[in-house]
Amino acid sequence: QVQLVESGGGLVQAGGSLRLSCAASGSILSIDTITWYRRVPGKTREQVATITSGGSTNYAASVKGRFTISRDSAKKVTYLQMSSLKPEDTGVYYCTADRILFTDPTMGTRQAIDYWGQGTQVTVSS
Numbered sequence: 001q002v003q004l005v006e007s008g009g010g011l012v013q014a015g016g017s018l019r020l021s022c023a024a025s026g027s028i029l030s031i032d033t034i035t036w037y038r039r040v041p042g043k044t045r046e047q048v049a050t051i052t053s054g055g056s057t058n059y060a061a062s063v064k065g066r067f068t069i070s071r072d073s074a075k076k077v078t079y080l081q082m083s084s085l086k087p088e089d090t091g092v093y094y095c096t097a098d099r100i101l102f103t104d105p106t107m108g109t110r111q112a113i114d115y116w117g118q119g120t121q122v123t124v125s126s
Contacts, residue, residue: 006021008021020082033050048060066084087125090123097112097114099113
């Protein structure tokens with residue numbers, strides 16, 4: 001099976017920086033678009049940043065110019081560099097893959113659609 005594991009969250013003061021990582025593991029053949037979402041209690045889920053397998057990126061207006069998404073396809077890791085953090089950036093951050101192609105020892109090539117990690121908490125204090 002496959003896993004997406006986020007790390008790098010924590011507590012930071014406003015104006016500070018954090019770098020989140022999303023590491024994929026398993027017998028992975030390819031990963032298509034990766035998206036970072038964040039969830040804040042009482043608010044709807046927000047799409048923060050997206051990167052395609054070709055490296056094209058897209059950002060929410062609220063983070064543009066402050067966050068940078070990148071990926072190391074060889075290492076199967078996606079990063080979210082967050083700078084100039086604000087208290088409103090506080091939330092649980094999730095990485096998702098719209099499709100992961102992988103091999104299963106008994107079932108051969110399979111795909112996982114809309115695959116999510118477990119999330120990492122980011123707290124920005126004022």
